[in-house]
Amino acid sequence: MKINKRQVIETTVAVAVGLALLGGGFWSGWAAGVKHPQVITVAQATNIVPPAAASTSLADFSTFWQAWEDINNLYLRNPSVSSTAKVYGAINGMVQSLGDPYTEFFTPADSQQFQQDIAGNFGGIGAELGMNAQNQIVVIAPLTGTPAATAGLKPEDVITAINGSSTDQMSLDQAVNIIRGPIGTKVTLAVMRSGWTSTQDFTITRANIQVPIVTFKMMDGNIAYIQLAQFDQTAPQLFYNALVQAMNDHAQGIILDLRNDPGGYLSAAVNLAGYFLKPGSLVVSEVGRTVGTTTYTAQGNGALDNFPMVILVNGGSASAAEILSGALHDDRNIPLIGEKTFGKGTVQQLVNLSDGSSLKITVAHWVMPDGEIIEHKGIMPDYVVPLTDTDIKNGVDPQLQKAVQVLQSEIK
Secondary structure (H helix, E strand, O other), X not given: OOOOOOOEEOOOOOOOOOOOOOOOXXXXXXXXXXOOOOOOOOOOOOOOOOOOOOOOOOOOOHHHHHHHHHHHHHOOOHHHOOHHHHHHHHHHHHHHXXXXXXXXXXXXXXXXXXXXXXXXXXXXXXXXXXXXXXXXXXXXXXOOOOHHHHHOOOOOOXXXXXXXXXXXXXXXXXXXXXXXXXXXXXXXXXXXXXXXXXXXXXXXXXEEEEOOOEEEXXXXXXXXXXXXXXXXXXXXXXXXXXXXXXHHOOOOEEEEEOOOOOXXXXXXXXXXXHHHOOOOXXXXXXXXXXXXXXXXXXXXXXXXXXXXXXXXXXXOOOOHHHHHHHHHHHHHOOOEEEOOXXXXXXXXXXXXXXXXXXXXXXXXXXXXXXXXXXXXXXXOXXXXXXXXXXXXXXXXXXXXXXXXXXHHHHHO
């Protein structure tokens, strides 16, 4: 899959360890550092001349270069550590200083893995991870039909340890890198869930994750149930196929199930909104510090802009799932049913670097049509219906039952 330099991605998941090459800003800081009286000769450094478009913001890099030389001269195992690894480590430290779990560096190998992941085919346990307001690693959504879902992981579960190692001070990419492993092997997660008094261990067998993007069925004689697992590049076509089937089956209403949908491509969310909103209706605005403001509007034919509909959401509904559900709620007052959404409201831009590595960096907020910024707040449904462990154990889905009830009322 080709992702150009300005490809916008708003996925919540940290899918691989992220490191990258040091760019032109590195030299601009060093240039300021040489004004100091101490002279430091740097060996094994290349491509330090900044590009013409490099930032004019200067930093004193004399201390950095001194540390570089001291490590090279004094560190016991220095011969076994490449200069590239040190540069990657320096950049990773700079990224960590931002305090933003969604800004990451990827080495060339991890960059390739990341792009495969967002294409919808990857290995692991099938759980999207994120960071909560307390900087804890949490499950955003166990993807439908994956080992994580089968094992019983739930949105907002806090992962306190992986294979016995505490996740305190662990980054998202580090956690995912540990959870990944050969297909058929096991990983043990210590999990704390709201209402529990102690952690519980979940031992999960890793598998090749083939994400089932769209699930369709007819319910109650006249209701089309469409579940969307994530907004990947195949989602628009698969969703269209489901809508065609719904119309062929003479559906009179739609339940759109976005529970445990962690998001994906913004373009997919805007595409789907075009079926349900009048052309030109605002879907979402992107408001950033340097990227300015960009509005995204419905571009479809609006063929179902008056069609009865309800949307199921929960704590695993994030990013593009929140954008679509929020837009339809704000514009058409479509009822939302379930539990509060995750609250992933920032934009990440993927920048490809010269050696095949890449940077995923937060550049803007998503602003909903009603002016709300959902970051860390989420969207509260119109009908709050909890789904308990007992419900899951007994195969009962009160959220779906409520959706059928509300939709049948709207149809009548």
